[in-house]
Amino acid sequence: MDKLKVGIIGTGLAFSRLHYPAYQELSDKYEIVALCDPEPDKTRPWAERLGLSGGSVYTDYRPMLWRGDINVFDIMVPIEHNFRVTEDVARAIARQPGRAIICEKPLAANYEQARAHAELPSRYGVPIMIAENYRYSEEINIIRDLVRQKKVGEIVYFIYNRVVCFPEEMLKNQFAREEWRQHPVFAGGVIMDSGVHDVAALRHIFGGIDKLHAFGVPQRDDFAPYAVVTVNMYFKNGIIGNFSFYSAGKEMQRPLIGLRIFGTAGMIYLEESDCGTINVAYNDGRAEQIHYRPGRGYYNELLNLYNAMKGLETISVTPEIEYGDAKTILDILRSIKNGGVVAVDNTGDYIPHYRSFQQPAQFEYHQLKWH
Structure with missing residues (x-):
């Protein structure tokens, strides 16, 4: 199965400690092809590690959006920028099949931005997954x-x-x-x-x-x-x-x-x-x-997005779900x-649909005597 090509927006601790290890574990499914961070000192060692040329390293994410070889844009920026950057990306890739967005939690800084973020998938026709690892x-x-x-x-x-x-x-x-x-x-x-x-x-x-x-x-x-x-x-x-x-x-x-x-x-x-x-x-x-x-x-969320992009399942944590959080x-x-x-939740009997991860063979159960 073809790998999904990823463009990283923000190469700070969330990338290095959380997302990148999951990308490594899923290297048969994802390939990082572009990096963006306003601080070149952050992207330089990553570019060397990933074998990326200078043309694939950016200090401004907007030129990256017009590349046709990127399937997934993974956004890891300070919380106050989450909505603005995600909307910019969604607008640029609107209704283009085979392209999606990952945005870190929480999806926005206030009520208005959070509600607007929840509407981005339908507004621009772009799949968006919120990386709420819990x-x-x-x-x-x-x-x-x-x-x-x-x-x-x-x-x-x-x-x-x-x-x-x-x-x-x-x-x-x-x-x-x-x-x-x-x-x-x-x-x-x-x-x-x-x-x-x-x-x-x-x-x-x-x-x-x-x-x-x-x-x-x-x-x-x-x-x-x-x-x-x-x-x-x-x-x-x-x-x-x-x-x-x-x-x-x-x-x-x-x-x-x-x-x-x-x-x-x-x-x-x-x-x-x-x-x-x-x-x-x-x-x-x-x-x-x-x-x-x-x-x-982190592994499960990336696997969910990959399977969703391949038509095997739906995205479990959408902006609409994260809006409630x-x-x-x-x-x-x-x-x-x-x-x-x-x-809080104004919809009646709100029980969202989630992918189930439990398969009995994966987990160990130990019977104990309660003292």
């Missing part, structure tokens, strides 16, 4: 299947606590070192940038959110307007729960609170995305562990500011 990760898809299969009975409520120490990560060679993340010009700062993953996971597992009520502790640091937000959520299927995102500290005790889902017949527990194990405990005393491979979201974060911020309940 929706493509093994652990979230397994948990989603466990919930839908009523493995622990009817779900009653959940607790989801996420803690990151952005001030410490700013001093390391991490994503937080980026100036545009330390002094963001998009709503919510790190709450939008990182918290949108967690919201995407919850919406992927439970479906649409009917309404929410949020509170926050204000801070003066630029990286986020609130040190912590805590949100009560009511989903359209009747499930309730609490989501907390603390961006300025640490959770010292193990096991972490993580994601805990309580049902009428038991409980599902995921400590953190990198732990490799989902724990399931039953009210009758049984327990089991489900092992998964951490960090497979970004809107939820913006609704959380609005609820804190206004001090009230905010309606």
Whole structure:
């Protein structure tokens, strides 16, 4: 099967640490043929590594758009540029078969841009995939299947606590070192940038959110307007729960609170995305562990796009799906500011269609005795 030719827009950490390893693993399906970054020092070593000539390296992405040999444009730019760049690319390749766009999450910086981004595929006739890796990760898809299969009975409520120490990560060679993340010009700062993953996971597992009520502790640091937000959520299927995102500290005790889902017949527990194990405990005393491979979201999303481009399946995470994730974060911020309940998904019984990754042979189940 022919390889898809890729043009990279933005060669920062998202490319080097997240997307490029997945492209390497899928080298029989993708080939990077062009690079763009406004900083030549970033593209130069990549051009040498990939064997690209000077004519395939750009400081402005717009001339790249007129190349006829590129099938996929992979956009990895600061959040405030996501909509503008994606719209430029979509307009340039409008209704050209065999061409598509990948855009990093969240898809936009505010309500207006997010809604406009969600309309780009239909407006320009271009397939767009949003690289929300939590929706493509093994652990979230397994948990989603466990919930839908009523493995622990009817779900009653959940607790989801996420803690990151952005001030410490700013001093390391991490994503937080980026100036545009330390002094963001998009709503919510790190709450939008990182918290949108967690919201995407919850919406992927439970479906649409009917309404929410949020509170926050204000801070003066630029990286986020609130040190912590805590949100009560009511989903359209009747499930309730609490989501907390603390961006300025640490959770010292193990096991972490993580994601805990309580049902009428038991409980599902995921400590953190990198732990490799989902724990399931039953009210009758049984327990089991489900092992998964951490960090497979990037691989799965690229494989999904490739298969979609070959007509084998549909794109799982479209701008319309991601619009709901970004809107939820913006609704959380609005609820804190206004001090009230905010309606989120206004479509009735919103349960989006997703590709299922679970195949029983892929996962190990270990029966345990619950003490």
